[in-house]
Amino acid sequence: MLDVWVSGAGMTRIGRRPEALQDLMAAAAADALAMAGRERPDLIVVAAMNPEEFVGDGNFASSVATAMGFAEVPALRIETATSSGAAAFYAGFAQVAAGLHRTVLVVGGEKMTHLPTPKVSELIGRSIDAHERRYGATMPALAGLVTRALMARRGVDEREMSWVAVKNHAHGAKNPLAHFQAPVTLDDVMASRMIAEPLRLMHCCPISDGAAAVVLTVERAAVRVAGTGQGTDTLALRHRRALTSFRATQEAARAAFAMAGFGPERVEFAEVHDAFTPFELIALEDLGLVPPGEAGRVTLDGDTALDGRLPVNPSGGLKARGHPLAATGLAQIVECVWQLTGRAPGRQLDKRVALAHSIGGLASNNWVTLLESR
Amino acid sequence: MLDVWVSGAGMTRIGRRPEALQDLMAAAAADALAMAGRERPDLIVVAAMNPEEFVGDGNFASSVATAMGFAEVPALRIETATSSGAAAFYAGFAQVAAGLHRTVLVVGGEKMTHLPTPKVSELIGRSIDAHERRYGATMPALAGLVTRALMARRGVDEREMSWVAVKNHAHGAKNPLAHFQAPVTLDDVMASRMIAEPLRLMHCCPISDGAAAVVLTVERAAVRVAGTGQGTDTLALRHRRALTSFRATQEAARAAFAMAGFGPERVEFAEVHDAFTPFELIALEDLGLVPPGEAGRVTLDGDTALDGRLPVNPSGGLKARGHPLAATGLAQIVECVWQLTGRAPGRQLDKRVALAHSIGGLASNNWVTLLESR
Numbered sequence: 211m212l213d214v215w216v217s218g219a220g221m222t223r224i225g226r227r228p229e230a231l232q233d234l235m236a237a238a239a240a241d242a243l244a245m246a247g248r249e250r251p252d253l254i255v256v257a258a259m260n261p262e263e264f265v266g267d268g269n270f271a272s273s274v275a276t277a278m279g280f281a282e283v284p285a286l287r288i289e290t291a292t293s294s295g296a297a298a299f300y301a302g303f304a305q306v307a308a309g310l311h312r313t314v315l316v317v318g319g320e321k322m323t324h325l326p327t328p329k330v331s332e333l334i335g336r337s338i339d340a341h342e343r344r345y346g347a348t349m350p351a352l353a354g355l356v357t358r359a360l361m362a363r364r365g366v367d368e369r370e371m372s373w374v375a376v377k378n379h380a381h382g383a384k385n386p387l388a389h390f391q392a393p394v395t396l397d398d399v400m401a402s403r404m405i406a407e408p409l410r411l412m413h414c415c416p417i418s419d420g421a422a423a424v425v426l427t428v429e430r431a432a433v434r435v436a437g438t439g440q441g442t443d444t445l446a447l448r449h450r451r452a453l454t455s456f457r458a459t460q461e462a463a464r465a466a467f468a469m470a471g472f473g474p475e476r477v478e479f480a481e482v483h484d485a486f487t488p489f490e491l492i493a494l495e496d497l498g499l500v501p502p503g504e505a506g507r508v509t510l511d512g513d514t515a516l517d518g519r520l521p522v523n524p525s526g527g528l529k530a531r532g533h534p535l536a537a538t539g540l541a542q543i544v545e546c547v548w549q550l551t552g553r554a555p556g557r558q559l560d561k562r563v564a565l566a567h568s569i570g571g572l573a574s575n576n577w578v579t580l581l582e583s584r
Numbered sequence: 585m586l587d588v589w590v591s592g593a594g595m596t597r598i599g600r601r602p603e604a605l606q607d608l609m610a611a612a613a614a615d616a617l618a619m620a621g622r623e624r625p626d627l628i629v630v631a632a633m634n635p636e637e638f639v640g641d642g643n644f645a646s647s648v649a650t651a652m653g654f655a656e657v658p659a660l661r662i663e664t665a666t667s668s669g670a671a672a673f674y675a676g677f678a679q680v681a682a683g684l685h686r687t688v689l690v691v692g693g694e695k696m697t698h699l700p701t702p703k704v705s706e707l708i709g710r711s712i713d714a715h716e717r718r719y720g721a722t723m724p725a726l727a728g729l730v731t732r733a734l735m736a737r738r739g740v741d742e743r744e745m746s747w748v749a750v751k752n753h754a755h756g757a758k759n760p761l762a763h764f765q766a767p768v769t770l771d772d773v774m775a776s777r778m779i780a781e782p783l784r785l786m787h788c789c790p791i792s793d794g795a796a797a798v799v800l801t802v803e804r805a806a807v808r809v810a811g812t813g814q815g816t817d818t819l820a821l822r823h824r825r826a827l828t829s830f831r832a833t834q835e836a837a838r839a840a841f842a843m844a845g846f847g848p849e850r851v852e853f854a855e856v857h858d859a860f861t862p863f864e865l866i867a868l869e870d871l872g873l874v875p876p877g878e879a880g881r882v883t884l885d886g887d888t889a890l891d892g893r894l895p896v897n898p899s900g901g902l903k904a905r906g907h908p909l910a911a912t913g914l915a916q917i918v919e920c921v922w923q924l925t926g927r928a929p930g931r932q933l934d935k936r937v938a939l940a941h942s943i944g945g946l947a948s949n950n951w952v953t954l955l956e957s958r
Contacts, residue, residue: 262710268665269710281816281819283816290646290661291646333636333642442655445643
């Protein structure tokens, strides 16, 4: 298995975007290729969760490749619901590691803000087990259920989960590509309207458009892929062993750390999947970055802030940078690469080992990626 | 890069199926695993073209893995329109070749017959360039245009393209899993109703449900993957250099033969993408299996029949076995594996080198796979 390097990373501003999805993805890809100093990739791996229903286009790998002017470059699409970007990164990694392609462009994107919110909710809801869906389950409803269990069984309180939003908005305010760029206060969060008890509006990530891309190569570059791993779990929440931790995250971390040959103690900062703010607390413990039961406390203590011991979501996370579904797993990796190569002015960290964590569906298909600077 | 072997192959009967898509895929997978003598794979690669719109379910890799009782096995989905099954085979191949997983289950399926035909046509039509779609282009309409060019510029006549249907139905009649199992005559084909001039109903493959699966492994088995390659082209037909040959097929063949280290002269039988019967004639020449301009003649001469020099579509092809979209690329490979291992009673060939050819969209994303028995 060959070593795989990230030589380029690019993304669009996240938010409400008027452009066609293919054009957003082409823009992100062009930025990534420019950073890599490459004219053209040998393979394009496309991540999109549901372009057929969100924008009405299928055969999407060909559609994106053609829009980029790369119709003659092999292209395929990967999908694992909301973690599709991370899955595509992994698929591209495998191609380079196997020696099948030397330079792989991985590009993910989604466009949803043109649709009414109930329609977006219905389409995202296709990720939920059909039986639970029939009872009216939506993503926020299931996340509310997980949060209730977390409060009842693990003692997480509303201040802790609200502080995640305050922290991530503070980070997003320093990221010119973030969907939200205004800081928020604890009072703002705790006074926002209820969405799915106990989750309030400002515990939830927004609906966003955007795209992100990376270039993977067999040639030595500034950032090495140290490890990458996938973890899975039953589609149905009711079949899980636990509600307050995600097996899919734990297994993805185990696989990624096994490949890297080091453990969570070496990780210096992380981008984690905070689609709902309590999920950041769950992730910190599932990933082994924080001892069990301490995620809330370390968050309130400021350990996970930009100037803390272990900065988490320096980009602003899904909460503030935004969550354009299949772009998200790649946007996390873009942030890690930019941080590792000194390309994050205004929020620049001085760190060498990064972790990116992406959740697919309600944590049925998760990924962990470990990156280190040379 | 490690050698990759096919140790198992299974598929369902193709046709109108009442079962849930996930259950069809689980059945095909169980058969493939049984042939491989494996209880459980290390990775599942799922192919489905558009399960969100065909059956209303997303997060489909998790959905299928859960339905199989393999919720804890890593699973991801691959899509390249109608060639998704072949693309998933390639993605699984890369995983094994890279040494990332030892045993990979690749399973593809689609379910469409419960929907009205105009709806199916609309959903499949999402694979067409948006601009051409706006002018009313459907897959049969574009295939009709290609066929007109083939008749005008390459001298292909209606008897030649009709004989492909006669031959493939004769093969399907010997395949107990085929959608259509009745032979048809040249008169039947040439008297069938016009669909998209000059294409008649019996020049077109049916709308089918079904699933197919293979097991790939790093351990020596009966069939080796000699080569696999992808070729692409512009999404829009109007941007192509030629209408009477497909660049995507030519490039896929070039890549697959380069990996295999041999040329088309070693191929002893083939499964090719005859969604429209003239496409079989185009494929034979694009793949280098027949000299330019001779595909029609060799077909009428019987060279591509089961008892001919180079049997093509011994399964019955898309025309008679049926075309359950993302299952098709894998169903072709299943047929090749069964032929290479003496598992095709009633239509058994005595051959050692097979080629499978799959078209994505209107030939924007094609694949060629070369298999040889040990």
